[in-house]
Amino acid sequence: MRMITSVNQRGRSIATFRYICVWMMETVARWTPITPEMEAKVMMGRHIWEYAQMADALGKRTFELRLPEQHSIAPVAAYDAFLKEVVKILGTAERTAAFYDGVVPGIIARFKTYIAATDPILDEPSIVVLQRAIVDLERQRVDAAELQRELKLSSGAAAAVAAKEKSIADILAEEKVAA
Amino acid sequence: MNIEEIGFYKVAEFILREPPARDECFKVVSRDADAHEYGNFSEVARREMIHRHMANEMTSVDMAAVCVAEFPDAPWGLRMELARQAWDESRHVRALYRRVKEMGGFKGEFPVSTLEWDMTCAVDNLVGRITIQNRTLEAGAMDVIGALSVNFRRLGDDRTADMLDAINVDEIQHVRFANRWIKKLAESNPRVLMQMAAAIRFLTDANAKFQIKEGGEINAVGAQLASPENRIPAVNVDLRQAAEFSEGEIHEILRQAGFRSLVPREKTA
Numbered sequence: 001m002r003m004i005t006s007v008n009q010r011g012r013s014i015a016t017f018r019y020i021c022v023w024m025m026e027t028v029a030r031w032t033p034i035t036p037e038m039e040a041k042v043m044m045g046r047h048i049w050e051y052a053q054m055a056d057a058l059g060k061r062t063f064e065l066r067l068p069e070q071h072s073i074a075p076v077a078a079y080d081a082f083l084k085e086v087v088k089i090l091g092t093a094e095r096t097a098a099f100y101d102g103v104v105p106g107i108i109a110r111f112k113t114y115i116a117a118t119d120p121i122l123d124e125p126s127i128v129v130l131q132r133a134i135v136d137l138e139r140q141r142v143d144a145a146e147l148q149r150e151l152k153l154s155s156g157a158a159a160a161v162a163a164k165e166k167s168i169a170d171i172l173a174e175e176k177v178a179a
Numbered sequence: 180m181n182i183e184e185i186g187f188y189k190v191a192e193f194i195l196r197e198p199p200a201r202d203e204c205f206k207v208v209s210r211d212a213d214a215h216e217y218g219n220f221s222e223v224a225r226r227e228m229i230h231r232h233m234a235n236e237m238t239s240v241d242m243a244a245v246c247v248a249e250f251p252d253a254p255w256g257l258r259m260e261l262a263r264q265a266w267d268e269s270r271h272v273r274a275l276y277r278r279v280k281e282m283g284g285f286k287g288e289f290p291v292s293t294l295e296w297d298m299t300c301a302v303d304n305l306v307g308r309i310t311i312q313n314r315t316l317e318a319g320a321m322d323v324i325g326a327l328s329v330n331f332r333r334l335g336d337d338r339t340a341d342m343l344d345a346i347n348v349d350e351i352q353h354v355r356f357a358n359r360w361i362k363k364l365a366e367s368n369p370r371v372l373m374q375m376a377a378a379i380r381f382l383t384d385a386n387a388k389f390q391i392k393e394g395g396e397i398n399a400v401g402a403q404l405a406s407p408e409n410r411i412p413a414v415n416v417d418l419r420q421a422a423e424f425s426e427g428e429i430h431e432i433l434r435q436a437g438f439r440s441l442v443p444r445e446k447t448a
Contacts, residue, residue, distance in 0.1 A: 045266050
């Protein structure tokens with residue numbers, strides 16, 4: 001595992017994670033009015049707020065890591081394209097499966113990888129923010145599983161989305177160097 | 180990010196937003212005359228009130244969520260408030276649905292409306308949206324819920340009264356954050372005030388197309404509905420103050436209501 005040792009690298013990683021949390025917030029928010037099932041809307045309402053809080057905490061940390069407050073950095077083009085494809089998925093069953101069984105486990109894994117790769121003392125504030133986010137994301141997967149049971153939603157779309165997510169190893173975009 | 184899946188429709192000269200998605204069990208109506216408002220506090224009337232409130236809160240989840248999605252360039256602090264609102268409204272749906280079931284009702288028992296969405300989400304700017312949704316519709320709902328809570332308690336239904344009271348705590352904050360943000364945005368951009376005025380004008384004119392006809396109407400369950408000029412809006416001054424309307428704004432709201440209904444301050448022990 002490649003260790004994360006510089007402040008610059010930490011800042012860019014946290015800003016990239018913030019981008020993904022904002023994407024999760026906007027995606028679930030976008031899906032809410034076009035989802036017919038009341039029980040699904042209720043779940044999504046809570047999750048929108050949780051993604052906002054994750055993004056907010058990460059955005060405060062970017063400032064501590066010498067980037068602007070609430071700063072986001074887009075991930076590598078392949079991952080960004082993957083996220084844009086997920087947004088277009090149709091149907092409550094397919095969206096729920098793709099998002100909570102496909103995308104979210106991948107994000108949890110990336111947060112855990114970061115935690116393992118960074119300095120546990122010098123970068124502890126980042127670790128705490130990510131650990132809190134992981135708790136919420138794992139609970140959200142339980143929420144989604146309950147919804148799937150209650151509404152008898154299939155989970156067919158998840159495997160392909162999870163495989164695609166996993167196939168993009170590094171999501172951190174190359175740093176642009178000023179000319 | 181545009182919600183391309185939800186388009187627009189035309190009513191007379193007004194362009195409104197297509198309704199948000201609803202479970203098949205719900206019959207969606209546009210006019211109060213087609214709803215099942217019984218106009219009394221019978222058992223079925225109380226259940227219908229709570230069911231209607233649940234449906235309206237579901238629309239509020241949709242409206243807060245779509246604002247988060249459609250205005251990515253809004254100030255982060257305002258987006259956070261809208262995201263929190265989406266959660267609050269979804270908790271309200273849960274609490275009201277729980278009460279509907281306790282009262283012997285079920286999802287889809289009565290017709291519901293999404294007209295608030297149709298009008299609010301037709302507006303293409305966030306100031307206009309929160310002016311309509313938060314500062315006008317939620318503020319009006321805040322007044323109504325305040326009075327409704329008192330009525331349920333008088334009838335001995337403390338459980339419903341307590342629930343409505345708890346919901347109103349959140350609604351006050353939704354109105355308050357809109358007031359705060361509009362003031363803040365107006366300080367740096369005078370165009371905000373024009374967006375507010377245009378939104379209110381649009382809401383008033385578009386809403387008139389769906390209102391009860393002059394002279395009143397009999398609704399779907401045979402209740403007499405008063406004509407618009409005789410429908411008396413309750414204005415709760417204490418709640419309006421808590422939501423940070425200025426004294427001048429409260430006077431204007433009371434003037435528009437014709438001073439016909441002034442909810443007195445509740446005596447505290």
